[in-house]
Structures are given as C-alpha cells and as structure tokens.
Amino acid sequence: xxxxxxxxxxxxxxxxxxxxxxxxxxxxxxxxxxxxxxxxxxxxxxxxxxxxxxxxxxxxxxxxxxxxxxxxxxxxxxxxxxxxxxxxxxxxxxxxxxxxxxxxxxxxxxxxxxxxxxxxxxxxxxxxxxxxxxxxxxxxxxxxxxxxxxxxxxxxxxxxxxxxxxxxxxxxxxxxxxxxxxxxxxxxxxxxxxxxxxxxxxxxxxxxxxxxxxxxxxxxxxxxxxxxxxxxxxxxxxxxxxxxxxxxxxxxxxxxxxxxxxxxxxxxxxxxxxxxxxxxxxxxxxxxxxxxxxxxxxxxxxxxxxxxxxxxxxxxxxxxxxxxxxxxxxxxxxxxxxxxxxxxxxxxxxxxxxxxxxxxxxxxxxxxxxxxxxxxxxxxxxxxxxxxxxxxxxxxxxxxxxxxxxxxxxxxxxxxxxxxxxxxxxxxxxxxxxxxxxxxxxxxxxxxxxxxxxxxxxxxxxxxxxxxxxxxxxxxxxxxxxxxxxxxxxxxxxxxxxxxxxxxxxxxxxxxxxxxxxxxxxxxxxxxxxxxxxxxxxxxxxxxxxxxxxxxxxxxxxxxxxxxxxxxxxx
Ligand code: ATP
Ligand code: MG
Numbered sequence: 001x002x003x004x005x006x007x008x009x010x011x012x013x014x015x016x017x018x019x020x021x022x023x024x025x026x027x028x029x030x031x032x033x034x035x036x037x038x039x040x041x042x043x044x045x046x047x048x049x050x051x052x053x054x055x056x057x058x059x060x061x062x063x064x065x066x067x068x069x070x071x072x073x074x075x076x077x078x079x080x081x082x083x084x085x086x087x088x089x090x091x092x093x094x095x096x097x098x099x100x101x102x103x104x105x106x107x108x109x110x111x112x113x114x115x116x117x118x119x120x121x122x123x124x125x126x127x128x129x130x131x132x133x134x135x136x137x138x139x140x141x142x143x144x145x146x147x148x149x150x151x152x153x154x155x156x157x158x159x160x161x162x163x164x165x166x167x168x169x170x171x172x173x174x175x176x177x178x179x180x181x182x183x184x185x186x187x188x189x190x191x192x193x194x195x196x197x198x199x200x201x202x203x204x205x206x207x208x209x210x211x212x213x214x215x216x217x218x219x220x221x222x223x224x225x226x227x228x229x230x231x232x233x234x235x236x237x238x239x240x241x242x243x244x245x246x247x248x249x250x251x252x253x254x255x256x257x258x259x260x261x262x263x264x265x266x267x268x269x270x271x272x273x274x275x276x277x278x279x280x281x282x283x284x285x286x287x288x289x290x291x292x293x294x295x296x297x298x299x300x301x302x303x304x305x306x307x308x309x310x311x312x313x314x315x316x317x318x319x320x321x322x323x324x325x326x327x328x329x330x331x332x333x334x335x336x337x338x339x340x341x342x343x344x345x346x347x348x349x350x351x352x353x354x355x356x357x358x359x360x361x362x363x364x365x366x367x368x369x370x371x372x373x374x375x376x377x378x379x380x381x382x383x384x385x386x387x388x389x390x391x392x393x394x395x396x397x398x399x400x401x402x403x404x405x406x407x408x409x410x411x412x413x414x415x416x417x418x419x420x421x422x423x424x425x426x427x428x429x430x431x432x433x434x435x436x437x438x439x440x441x442x443x444x445x446x447x448x449x450x451x452x453x454x455x456x457x458x459x460x461x462x463x464x465x466x467x468x469x470x471x472x473x474x475x476x477x478x479x480x481x482x483x484x485x486x487x488x489x490x491x492x493x494x495x496x497x498x499x500x501x502x503x504x505x506x507x508x509x510x511x512x513x514x515x516x517x518x519x520x521x522x523x524x525x526x527x528x529x530x531x532x533x534x535x536x537x538x539x540x541x542x543x544x545x546x547x548x549x550x551x552x553x554x555x556x557x558x559x560x561x562x563x564x565x566x567x568x569x570x571x
C-alpha cells in the first residue's frame with residue numbers, strides 16, 4: 001500500500017498538455033516535404049481503415065491518434081473507412097463499437113464515413129478496365145493450385161495455364177462470375193504481373209474470389225468479393241487520400257499498391273508504413289482477443305482486463321490518457337514493444353490532476369473510539385483534490401464507530417510500521433489522532449475483529465496543532481454512514497511479458513481479477529454514474545463500473561497509485 005501523496009511522485013515532472021502531437025516523427029517529415037514540393041497541392045488527407053471483425057484495441061488507438069492527429073495538426077481531413085471486404089467475419093456490432101470508440105477517443109470524421117463496400121461497383125468497373133488492357137485474367141485454378149503455382153521465396157512461380165486467355169473471354173467470364181454462374185472458389189480474377197517476381201505479392205495476386213456470403217451492408221447483391229490488396233489502394237484513390245498510413249507488414253505490398261494505381265492510371269495516394277504497437281503482458285491480435293471472449297476467459301470485449309478501447313474505458317481509462325500514451329510512444333519505422341507500465345503511468349498522470357479524492361475501505365476492520373460520544377457526529381472538511389484547490393472541500397461524517405483498512409492494523413507490527421498497532425498512535429485522515437488501547441478477537445479463530453481506541457480531542461486536523469506529530473495517517477469511513485460497494489481489483493491478464501507464442505492461452509493469469517464485496521465507501525458516492533472516476537485515497541484510481549447501480553455500487557480499480565512493477569523511463 002502506498003502512502004498518501006505517493007501518486008504525485010509517480011506522476012512527476014512539469015505539467016504538460018495532454019496532447020503533444022506536435023512531436024516530430026518520420027511521417028511528419030514526409031508530409032512537411034510533400035507540402036514543400038506541392039506533391040498533393042498542399043493537402044493532407046488520411047484515413048483510418050478498420051476491418052469490422054472485432055473491437056478496436058490500444059494498437060488501433062495508436063493508428064487513430066496518428067491519422068486523425070495528422071489531419072488535425074495539418075488542418076487536413078481524416079476519413080473513417082470500414083474495410084468490409086470479407087463478409088464471412090464481419091458484423092454490424094463491430095461497426096457500431098468502432099464508431100463509438102473513435103468518437104470516445106475524441107476524434108471526428110465529420111461527413112466522411114465510408115465503407116469499402118460502397119465502392120464495390122466502382123471496383124468492379126476498375127477490374128473490367130484492367131482486363132480490357134490485358135492486365136488481369138480469369139483463372140480456373142482452385143485455391144490449392146494457386147498456392148502451388150505461386151512458388152516460394154527461393155523458387156519462381158509458374159504461369160497459370162489460364163494466363164493467356166483472350167481479353168473477350170476474360171471479360172465474359174468475369175461478368176458471369178459476378179452473375180453467380182460459377183460455384184464458390186472455382187475461379188478467381190488475377191492481376192497479370194510477374195510469376196517470377198522476387199516479391200510474392202506480385203506473382204499474379206488474386207483480385208476477386210467467388211464467395212456466397214451475406215454481407216452486412218450489401219446483403220446478397222454480390223457473390224464475388226475483392227481482396228484486401230485490390231480494394232485498399234483503389235479506395236484510397238477514390239477518396240483522394242494523400243498519405244495512406246499502415247503498419248509494417250504491408251511494406252511488401254506497397255509495390256502492388258502502386259502497380260494497381262499505375263495500371264489504372266488513377267489518382268495515386270502514398271502508402272507509408274510504421275511500426276505497430278506491441279505492449280508487454282498483452283495480446284493484441286483480434287483473433288486472440290476474440291478467442292478470449294469466446295472461451296469465456298473474460299466477460300466480453302469490454303471486460304476491464306481487455307486491451308480493447310471498450311475494456312480500457314470500462315476499466316477507467318480516459319481518452320486523454322490514451323492520446324497522451326500514443327504521443328509518448330511516438331511513431332517509428334522499427335518494431336518495438338512498449339511497456340504497459342507506461343500506459344498505466346499516462347492514466348495516473350491524467351487522473352492525478354482530475355480525479356476527486358474520496359475515502360473507501362476495501363477490507364474493513366471495525367474501530368471504536370471509546371472516549372467519543374455515542375451519539376456524537378461531526379462533519380469534517382476533506383480536500384477534494386490537493387492538485388486542484390479550485391475543487392474545494394467536502395464534508396465527511398465522523399462518529400464513534402469507524403471502519404479502517406484491515407491492513408492498517410497489525411497486532412505484532414514489524415519495525416517501521418507507521419500504521420496502527422496496540423499502544424500505537426496514528427492520525428485519521430482529516431480527523432484526529434487516535435491511540436489503540438485494546439483489541440477484540442473472535443473467540444474461535446483468534447482473529448482481531450475490532451480495534452478499540454481513544455482519540456485526542458485537541459488533535460483535530462486543520463486546528464492549531466498541539467505540536468504532537470505522528471508518523472502515520474490512515475483513511476477511514478464512518479460505519480453508520482458508509483455505503484456498501486463491490487470493488488474489482490485487476491492484475492495483468494497474462495503472467496509473462498511476452499505472451500505471444502503458440503501456448504499463449506496457458507499464460508492467462510488465474511489471478512487477474514479479485515472481487516471484494518462488502519467494501520465501505522463514503523456516503524457522498526451514493527449517486528455516482530457509470531464511468532465516473534475518482535481516487536480512493538491511498539488505494540488507487542477507481543472507476544464506476546457499467547453494472548453499478550444506486551444501492552449496488554461497483555467500482556473497478558483502473559490503476560494503483562504508484563507503479564510497483566516497472567521503472568518507467570521518462571522522456
Ligand atoms: P486484421 O486485419 O488481422 O483483422 P488488424 O489489427 O490489422 O487485424 P484492422 O482493422 O485491419 O485490424 O486495423 C485497422 C488499422 O489499424 C490498420 O491501419 C492497421 O494497420 C492499424 N493497426 C492494427 N493493429 C495495430 C497496432 N497494433 N498498432 C498500430 N496500428 C495498428
Ligand atoms: Mg488489417
């Protein structure tokens with residue numbers, strides 16, 4: 001447990017604006033250069049292109065902050081475009097959650113919400129054009145044969161026997177593919193590039209496949225669907241995107257991206273690759289996250305342990321903290337892994353400034369002040385936020401019977417234990433100095449179930465002090481006034497720093513969630529709303545859970561006050 005004020009040390013440093021996106025990176029250098037040369041006539045137009053096959057995660061947040069951040073800083077535009085070319089895995093639920101998350105992060109696509117499926121007809125026409133100029137052909141090889149003919153990194157591929165099909169036949173077959181005359185998987189449309197290219201992506205890549213699947217937007221209108229590589233660049237071109245920013249694994253796809261645009265002779269966006277975000281103790285693949293959900297290892301995509309935006313939100317993360325994190329990790333060309341402790345630190349920084357302080361006791365131990373009047377009640381002043389005095393003070397009730405943290409009392413204290421022990425003194429936060437005079441034990445178990453104390457009426461906080469000081473200060477709540485709450489404490493979802501391997505499922509931590517019932521919180525919290533965030537003094541930052549109701553309060557611990565795992569390098 002941390003001492004009061006420890007969070008300030010953790011937050012450290014001079015106050016900074018939460019958005020520091022003016023930080024230079026290589027993409028900004030490219031854009032600055034393009035602005036100088038007039039490459040895009042002074043325009044900056046980016047896009048964020050999620051596939052609606054899962055919820056967004058913190059890695060996507062990096063891409064969102066980058067793309068929307070560039071548009072904001074260069075007074076340009078950023079589109080939200082759903083890359084919905086794979087009907088088998090996509091759902092409306094995902095579309096909605098993605099829009100919600102982008103907005104929550106603080107970004108706005110204005111009237112520029114697009115779907116790759118909006119362009120299916122246009123893409124079809126583009127494909128006809130490529131066939132017409134002899135740059136695409138209908139191939140009757142099945143998926144296995146296509147793979148077999150492709151060759152390997154060390155061996156060139158072999159030409160498909162259908163590569164030489166005349167243009168008219170290709171046009172006819174492709175139209176008939178669209179009309180549903182052929183079974184799924186029986187034919188593809190392929191670009192005619194180079195089966196001997198050292199770049200496998202250039203070996204006559206498939207542009208269309210036949211697939212009878214109902215699309216969440218176009219229904220059963222189409223039974224051919226464009227492949228990612230064929231759709232993506234053309235969508236960028238149609239939207240006159242200037243800088244098409246993607247992650248490094250697309251570097252080898254860039255020649256194909258450019259080839260399609262050149263072959264069509266249409267507007268050319270510039271693809272730029274950057275390193276994706278990897279985080280310690282975290283899996284980031286949507287496929288794996290979906291499995292965690294489907295296997296019931298978490299309660300859903302928005303489980304507070306998930307690295308999804310909705311999980312982080314539920315946990316208590318703020319958009320400001322996530323944007324600040326994106327700025328602090330920066331944008332680079334080399335793969336790296338960021339420390340999840342840095343993400344947590346960004347949240348501390350933000351909540352330290354903003355979160356109101358309250359008192360809550362997670363594992364209550366009854367404390368009776370023997371010389372305090374039975375019917376006595378005082379309303380004591382408690383500071384709402386020592387970082388922001390404009391937030392003022394509130395009244396907290398003080399009475400004869402209190403709860404303190406079980407951990408704040410030891411019958412046999414170790415050396416340097418500054419909390420309460422028999423014969424010892426401690427200050428009750430915002431209240432009096434008390435002294436433990438005896439304990440009451442459970443007869444059967446010997447466990448301490450009540451601490452009996454006396455208080456010093458002359459030691460009231462804020463009063464002219466008697467000159468007497470005690471080393472420890474502990475928090476408390478008045479038993480008669482406290483509200484009951486459930487509190488959920490989280491630990492990392494994975495037990496190792498890099499849970500990326502094949503056995504990742506075995507690395508899920510069995511201790512990632514601890515649910516505490518019967519916690520006691522100060523009465524002012526009666527009407528908190530889901531998503532309200534606050535500091536429980538000495539315990540961490542907490543967020544009201546979505547399931548919380550008046551009379552059945554539920555809090556999630558967003559983050560502890562001070563990081564106890566890793567040393568964070570400050571930049
Ligand atoms: P998949 O395509 O396998 O479903 P994905 O993570 O690439 O998964 P997309 O929906 O295609 O998901 O991603 C949308 C955008 O977010 C892409 O531009 C992608 O490059 C970017 N992105 C995805 N993961 C990360 C990450 N970890 N760090 C940074 N950007 C990411
Ligand atoms: Mg992708």
